[in-house]
Amino acid sequence: MKVTIVGAGNVGATCADVISYRGIASEVVLLDIKEGFAEGKAMDIMQCATTTGFNTRVSGVTNDYAKTANSDVVVITSGIPRKPGMTREELIGINAGIVKSVAENVLQHSPNTIIVVVSNPMDTMTYLTLKATGLPKNRIIGMGGALDSSRFKYYLSKALDKPSNDVQGMVIGGHGDTTMIPLTRLASYNGSPVSNFLSQDVLDKVAADTMVGGATLTGLLGTSAWYAPGASVAYLVDSILNDQKKMIACSVLLEGEYGQEDICMGVPCIIGKNGLEEIVDIKLDEKEKALFAKSADAVRAMNGDLKSVLA
Numbered sequence: 001m002k003v004t005i006v007g008a009g010n011v012g013a014t015c016a017d018v019i020s021y022r023g024i025a026s027e028v029v030l031l032d033i034k035e036g037f038a039e040g041k042a043m044d045i046m047q048c049a050t051t052t053g054f055n056t057r058v059s060g061v062t063n064d065y066a067k068t069a070n071s072d073v074v075v076i077t078s079g080i081p082r083k084p085g086m087t088r089e090e091l092i093g094i095n096a097g098i099v100k101s102v103a104e105n106v107l108q109h110s111p112n113t114i115i116v117v118v119s120n121p122m123d124t125m126t127y128l129t130l131k132a133t134g135l136p137k138n139r140i141i142g143m144g145g146a147l148d149s150s151r152f153k154y155y156l157s158k159a160l161d162k163p164s165n166d167v168q169g170m171v172i173g174g175h176g177d178t179t180m181i182p183l184t185r186l187a188s189y190n191g192s193p194v195s196n197f198l199s200q201d202v203l204d205k206v207a208a209d210t211m212v213g214g215a216t217l218t219g220l221l222g223t224s225a226w227y228a229p230g231a232s233v234a235y236l237v238d239s240i241l242n243d244q245k246k247m248i249a250c251s252v253l254l255e256g257e258y259g260q261e262d263i264c265m266g267v268p269c270i271i272g273k274n275g276l277e278e279i280v281d282i283k284l285d286e287k288e289k290a291l292f293a294k295s296a297d298a299v300r301a302m303n304g305d306l307k308s309v310l311a
């Protein structure tokens with residue numbers, strides 16, 4: 001199976017590293033516009049093959065889309081990341097043009113591919129990719145919820161003082177500091193509701209920390225995060241390539257689901273060899289439904305800024 005990752009920066013290269021290390025795909029192509037950069041990242045990753053024992057072939061190219069031909073999955077991580085103090089939404093001006101041209105280029109050589117959109121503001125970039133390419137909704141998947149959910153489980157595990165892998169939880173809604181919806185009511189510690197162990201105040205703090213999880217890391221690192229983002233993309237790609245049918249919160253086109261139309265937002269999705277295979281209705285309560293509607297209003301307002309790019 002072949003995966004192309006466009007944008008060999010922090011997230012793209014980490015994703016390539018995790019995919020190869022875990023043997024998720026037989027071939028990974030990294031593509032970047034910076035001369036020699038993807039080639040260098042690929043060479044560095046390939047020099048781990050004997051020490052970590054993987055067989056994936058990783059190569060890098062400078063803007064040569066012919067080398068990406070017949071990819072099963074294409075991941076778009078090209079574009080600029082935010083700096084401390086910025087929101088993801090402020091990236092739209094530069095990233096919209098990049099994402100649109102990248103999506104058009106990859107489809108020329110991989111017309112049947114499934115596209116995973118990572119560049120921010122991710123929900124709007126996913127919507128843009130869908131509108132610009134006209135691909136069916138199952139083949140355009142935005143990655144954000146997998147990452148936000150992993151951060152949610154991290155903060156829950158810290159509050160519980162128990163291992164992350166014993167904690168279950170999901171974040172839906174927009175992938176933004178104010179639009180994410182960590183579902184604390186449904187989160188559990190090995191099947192027991194976390195509210196059995198944590199007070200409402202602590203749960204509210206966990207949700208608040210989760211929502212600004214990316215901003216916190218951006219403040220610490222000076223640019224946005226990459227280890228968990230790269231690993232989250234690899235997790236999603238694994239579910240596609242190996243037809244795992246995992247339920248993962250992904251940004252996909254809603255056509256009535258969760259009360260929304262003509263918008264891409266994070267909802268629980270079954271992800272398999274066809275990409276998006278099902279949107280699962282997890283029965284939100286009235287409060288969660290109201291939060292989802294408010295989140296949708298914000299994402300829709302952001303999508304309004306795409307008019308000139310889509311014209």
Ligand SMILES: NC(=O)c1ccc[n+]([C@@H]2O[C@H](COP(=O)([O-])OP(=O)(O)OC[C@H]3O[C@@H](n4cnc5c(N)ncnc54)[C@H](O)[C@@H]3O)[C@@H](O)[C@H]2O)c1
Nearest residue numbers: 007009010011032033078079080081118119120122144229
């Ligand atoms: N959805 C998420 O959960 C999530 C998580 C982390 C980062 N991100 C986003 O992913 C994007 C990348 O983040 P990063 O930290 O890897 O940034 P980065 O600056 O390290 O890497 C971006 C790379 O894209 C390349 N690039 C720019 N324009 C290109 C083009 N037209 N074609 C090919 N390559 C091009 C750059 O040369 C650079 O190497 C940002 O927009 C960031 O906000 C999203």
Ligand SMILES: O=C(O)C[C@H](O)C(=O)O
Nearest residue numbers: 082088120214215224225
């Ligand atoms: O925070 C960012 O800007 C990058 C990414 O969306 C993240 O959540 O890490």
